[in-house]
Amino acid sequence: MPENGTGRAVEVILSRLSLRGTDVVLLDGPSGAGKSTLADRLVAAWPxxxxxxxxxxxxxxPGWGGLAAAGEHxxxxxxxxxRRGEPARWRRHDWERDAAAEWHDVxxxxxxxxxxxxxxxxxxxALATLTVWLDADDVLRKSRALARDNGGFDAHWDDWDAQxxxxxxxxxxxxxxxxxxxxG
Structure with missing residues (x-):
């Protein structure tokens, strides 16, 4: 997403939120669509x-085959x-050891x-305030994703895309x- 496009996307997202402490934004889309960049800019612009x-x-x-498991986690x-007002957290996966690592409280x-x-x-x-889908041209997505991970994703692209x-x-x-x- 071009810089001005990302800025506009952030404005649109923020305009659809209450901007209270309870807002939950879920940002999904295929690899290389620009989700991480958009999320970074959204957090930075949050008023x-x-x-x-x-x-x-x-x-x-939890590894290259863990897309569904992560969503459930x-x-x-x-x-x-x-949502229930109970302690909320998530557990990091240590990619180097290929093992569960520490918990993070939220x-x-x-x-x-x-x-x-x-x-x-x-x-x-059903548990989010706003759900966002971000997509991009397939050739651009693959180019971005493979460049971003310095070769670490190359061998896994086809399996991940199929998953x-x-x-x-x-x-x-x-x-x-x-x-x-x-x-774009």
Whole structure:
């Protein structure tokens, strides 16, 4: 998404929120669509004295085959408890050790932005204030994703893209998206 396009997308997202501590924004879309960049800019532009907590699905996926498991993890440990006023948290996956790592507590009275492939399940969407789908041209997405990870993603692109396609067929995240954006 061009810089001015990202700025406009942030404005549109913020205009659809109450901007209270209970706002939950879920930002999904395929790899390389620009979700991380948009999430960073959204958090930076958030008005007021309290910045949202930003959770990245890349920190949660339990390995390259864990897209669906990460979405369920966020529902069970973060979004569900947060909605009930219970302690909310998520567990980091240590990619180097390929093992579960430390837990991260998330305050319930601070806005929350969760970005990443597979976050927009039907169950998660029901617990959000705003659900956003971000997409881009397939060639551009692949180019961005492979460049971003300095070769670490190259061997996994086809499997990850197929896993994401299964997620889209099973969960139909576009139907849960309150806002659809396209980067270019």
């Amino acid at each position: 007021g004295d309290v910045s949202p907590t930003l959770v990245r699905m890349d920190d949660i996926y 966020v529902n069970t440990h973060l979004l569900g408890p947060r 305050p319930n009275d601070v806005p929350l932005v969760v970005e990443g492939c597979g976050i927009l399940t039907r169950k998660n969407a 994401f396609a299964r997620f889209v067929r099973a969960e139909n995240p576009l139907a849960s998206a309150m806002l659809q954006l396209r980067s």
